[in-house]
Amino acid sequence: MNTIQSAAVLGAGALGLLYMQSIQNKLGESAYFLAGSERLESLIKTEYKINSQSIRFHARNPLQEDLNPELILVAVKNHHLESILPLLKAASGPSTIIISVLNGISSERILEEALPASTVLYAAALGMDAVKTGPDLTFSVKGKVLLGSRSNNKTEELTKAKEFLDSCGIMNETPQDIHRELWYKWMINIGVNQLSAVTGAGYGLFQKDPFLRKMMDEAMTETIEVAKAEGVDLTEADIKRWHSLLATLGGKGKRPCSRI
Numbered sequence: 001m002n003t004i005q006s007a008a009v010l011g012a013g014a015l016g017l018l019y020m021q022s023i024q025n026k027l028g029e030s031a032y033f034l035a036g037s038e039r040l041e042s043l044i045k046t047e048y049k050i051n052s053q054s055i056r057f058h059a060r061n062p063l064q065e066d067l068n069p070e071l072i073l074v075a076v077k078n079h080h081l082e083s084i085l086p087l088l089k090a091a092s093g094p095s096t097i098i099i100s101v102l103n104g105i106s107s108e109r110i111l112e113e114a115l116p117a118s119t120v121l122y123a124a125a126l127g128m129d130a131v132k133t134g135p136d137l138t139f140s141v142k143g144k145v146l147l148g149s150r151s152n153n154k155t156e157e158l159t160k161a162k163e164f165l166d167s168c169g170i171m172n173e174t175p176q177d178i179h180r181e182l183w184y185k186w187m188i189n190i191g192v193n194q195l196s197a198v199t200g201a202g203y204g205l206f207q208k209d210p211f212l213r214k215m216m217d218e219a220m221t222e223t224i225e226v227a228k229a230e231g232v233d234l235t236e237a238d239i240k241r242w243h244s245l246l247a248t249l250g251g252k253g254k255r256p257c258s259r260i
């Protein structure tokens with residue numbers, strides 16, 4: 001099996017920058033952001049700072065050149081998804097592996113429908129505390145990518161993508177049932193992100209405020225009920241699993257409210 005020699009990221013936000021830093025370290029110029037003409041120049045010109053270290057990235061426009069990277073990591077917000085499909089269609093081909101780190105349980109199906117020739121893997125990004133302010137990204141923990149195939153089988157594309165993430169130093173796991181893990185992540189977002197939006201609380205408060213923790217757990221318990229109705233066996237133990245992960249996140253000023 002060939003190893004991945006070219007990779008693109010769509011979305012130079014908190015997660016896109018976090019992953020691109022590692023991917024560019026591995027692939028150099030064969031790693032680039034995908035963008036249309038409205039963002040291309042600024043992506044190329046901007047000097048980003050990642051944990052105070054200056055860094056520049058490459059960017060290419062798939063509407064103007066044939067790219068066909070072997071892997072595309074999609075890291076936009078859910079409400080951007082529809083508008084990036086033309087870029088993805090132009091950039092991808094039959095040998096392209098797509099990984100979407102969007103929160104929620106629907107982006108992979110949307111991508112599969114829009115890009116039937118490519119292979120869409122199922123993924124969730126978990127446990128990072130990355131915050132982007134202007135061109136500056138800061139984080140204290142990088143988290144990990146949970147990765148699987150639609151069938152949950154260890155397909156060639158899954159193995160290839162996993163080996164690539166490993167080679168870039170991007171922590172990842174291939175759980176037995178990726179669909180369950182997507183619901184687990186969705187449960188976390190429902191418990192934390194909305195409450196954070198309403199209260200302004202960051203992880204620090206979620207770690208120690210009993211009232212906030214109670215509301216968070218109640219929202220997660222409701223999500224477990226919805227998951228069960230969908231045939232996904234999330235349990236209270238998954239809430240405990242989240243409590244352990246929450247304890248590892250940097251608490252200072254972090255507001256995970258805008259992630260969904």
Ligand SMILES: NC(=O)C1=CN([C@@H]2O[C@H](COP(=O)(O)OP(=O)(O)OC[C@H]3O[C@@H](n4cnc5c(N)ncnc54)[C@H](OP(=O)(O)O)[C@@H]3O)[C@@H](O)[C@H]2O)C=CC1
Binds near residue numbers: 011013015036076132
């Ligand atoms: N941040 C985190 O810690 C985590 C985030 N996630 C998920 O990852 C995804 C990304 O989150 P995050 O990085 O925080 O989001 P950001 O808002 O920081 O980044 C999204 C990026 O997408 C870019 N974008 C939007 N439309 C286009 C387009 N048409 N072409 C090119 N780029 C475009 C935006 O550019 P512009 O600003 O120019 O519009 C922005 O840079 C979300 O879906 C979120 O749910 C999952 C786990 C953790």
Ligand SMILES: CC(C)(CO)C(=O)C(=O)O
Binds near residue numbers: 126128129130
């Ligand atoms: C688990 C959590 C809340 C921590 O970064 C996250 O990954 C997100 O904000 O989506």
